[in-house]
Every structure is written in C-alpha cells, then in structure tokens.
Amino acid sequence: MWRACHNCVMFTTIPTIMTWTRIFAIPLIVGIFYLPESWASQSHKNLIATIMFVVFALTDWLDGYLARKLNQTSSFGAFLDPVADKFLVCACVLVLVHLQRTDVFVALIIIGREIAISALREWMAQIGASKSVAVHMIGKLKTVVQMVAIPFLLFDGMLFGLIPTLVWGAWLIWGAAILTVWSMVYYLQKAIPEIRARVRH
Numbered sequence: 001m002w003r004a005c006h007n008c009v010m011f012t013t014i015p016t017i018m019t020w021t022r023i024f025a026i027p028l029i030v031g032i033f034y035l036p037e038s039w040a041s042q043s044h045k046n047l048i049a050t051i052m053f054v055v056f057a058l059t060d061w062l063d064g065y066l067a068r069k070l071n072q073t074s075s076f077g078a079f080l081d082p083v084a085d086k087f088l089v090c091a092c093v094l095v096l097v098h099l100q101r102t103d104v105f106v107a108l109i110i111i112g113r114e115i116a117i118s119a120l121r122e123w124m125a126q127i128g129a130s131k132s133v134a135v136h137m138i139g140k141l142k143t144v145v146q147m148v149a150i151p152f153l154l155f156d157g158m159l160f161g162l163i164p165t166l167v168w169g170a171w172l173i174w175g176a177a178i179l180t181v182w183s184m185v186y187y188l189q190k191a192i193p194e195i196r197a198r199v200r201h
Contacts (some may be wrong), residue, residue, distance in 0.1 A: 006093065013064075013074070014019055014065075015063040015067035016063075016074070016080065017073055018059045018062060018063040018066070019059070019063050019080050019081050019084050020080070020084070021056060021059055022056050022057075022059055022060065022084035022085065022087070022088045023084050023087055023088070024084075025052060025053075025056040025088065026087060026091045027090060028052060029049050029052050029053060029056075029091070029092060029095070030053070030091060030095055031044050032048050032049045033095060033099065040084075043157060046154060046155050046156050046157060047155065047157075049095075049154045050151045050154045050155040052153055053088075053092060053150060053151050054151050056088065056177065057088070057147055057151075060081070060084075060085055062136060063081065082118075086114045086118070086142075089110070089114075089146060089147075089150065090110070090111050090114060092150050092154065093106070093107045093110055093111065093150070094111075095154075096150070096153050096154070096173075097201075099156075101153045101154075101156060101166065101169070101170075102153060102169075102173050105177075106173055106174065106177045108182060109177045109180050110146070110176065110177060110180055111186045113180045113181070113183070117183075117184060117187055120187060120188070120191055124191055124194065125143060127187040138179060138182055138183040138186055139183045139186075139187075141176055141179055142176055142179035142180050142182075142183050145175050145176040145179060146173070146176040147167050148172055149172035149173040149175070149176050150166050150169075150173070151165075151168070151169075152169030152172060153165070153166065153169035153173060154171070155169075156169075156196045
C-alpha cells in the first residue's frame with residue numbers, strides 16, 4: 001500500500017507534472033500548423049508555435065530548479081526529464097523539415113544522435129560505467145544552440161523588425177548539427193575504453 005502511494009506521489013510532484021507538459025505540448029505545437037487558414041494565418045501559427053515552444057522549453061530549467069528547491073527529486077524524474085526534452089526537440093525539428101525551414105540532413109543528424117547516445121548511455125549504465133558518458137559542456141552548448149535555433153525557425157519573420165529569424169535560425173541549426181556530431185564523437189571516445197575492457201573479458 002505504501003509503495004503504491006509512493007509511486008503515485010512520484011508521478012504527481014510539481015516538477016514531474018511540469019516535465020509531462022513538455023510531452024503533452026508536442027501535439028499542440030504540431031497541430032497549430034494544421035489549422036485551416038480561416039482560423040489562423042501562417043504568421044499567427046508561427047507566433048503561437050514559437051511562444052508555446054519557448055514557454056514549454058523553459059519548464060526544463062524550472063522543473064529541475066523546483067525539484068531541488070522542494071526536495072522532490074526522483075529517479076523517475078531524472079529519467080523522464082531528458083526523454084521529454086528529446087521528444088520536444090525531435091518533434092519540432094520534424095515540423096521544421098515539413099515546413100521546409102530546415103534540411104532533412106540536419107534532422108537526421110539531430111534525431112540520430114539522440115537515439116545513438118540514449119542507447120549508449122543505457123548500455124553504459126547497465127555495465128556500471130555511466131560516469132564515462134555523463135553530460136559534458138559540449139552537449140550543454142549543443143542544447144543551448146538548438147533551443148535558440150528552433151524558435152527562430154518556427155517564428156520565420158523579422159524579430160523586433162531587425163533580426164531575420166529564418167536566416168539566423170538556419171545558421172544556428174547547422175551549428176547545432178555540428179555540435180551534435182562533435183558531442184557524439186566525444187561521448188563515443190569516452191565510452192570506447194569501457195567497451196573494449198568489457199569485450200576483453
């Protein structure tokens with residue numbers, strides 16, 4: 001009985017609920033672009049999707065802060081948080097490909113890397129070597145560039161009448177793709193010694 005209650009609480013803490021909102025946001029952001037033009041113009045769709053992405057992306061920082069502040073950290077929250085981030089990013093990148101605002105090659109790099117590194121981290125955790133592929137500054141920088149590039153590309157307009165977001169977003173998303181490859185190579189280099197040690201045994 002206590003374990004059932006504990007599991008229920010683990011799923012319904014404020015930080016965990018905020019993490020879930022990033023997953024629930026995906027069909028909302030995608031759905032915006034399928035609204036008929038009579039309901040919303042393309043520029044309005046762009047603006048709404050951009051605001052939604054920024055708001056939900058900010059919950060990534062806020063849920064971690066609240067988890068520490070309220071002492072509501074959990075193994076489930078630690079698992080769900082990066083999953084929610086990856087779902088949100090990958091869904092938005094696919095939307096941008098559909099809208100022809102970024103290249104399919106960029107999407108393949110970003111999504112492929114997320115799948116590969118997630119699988120690598122899972123395997124490294126199973127063999128007790130998860131510290132070898134702990135989050136590094138390159139990965140953090142990649143995430144920051146990604147999180148700026150995506151709303152720029154979703155907006156697709158002149159920000160403050162000065163910044164052509166489509167142009168800047170295109171450069172940033174390619175920069176994120178380069179950092180994505182760089183971070184993947186870094187994590188693989190860290191993991192290879194552990195992999196070789198296990199193969200020898």
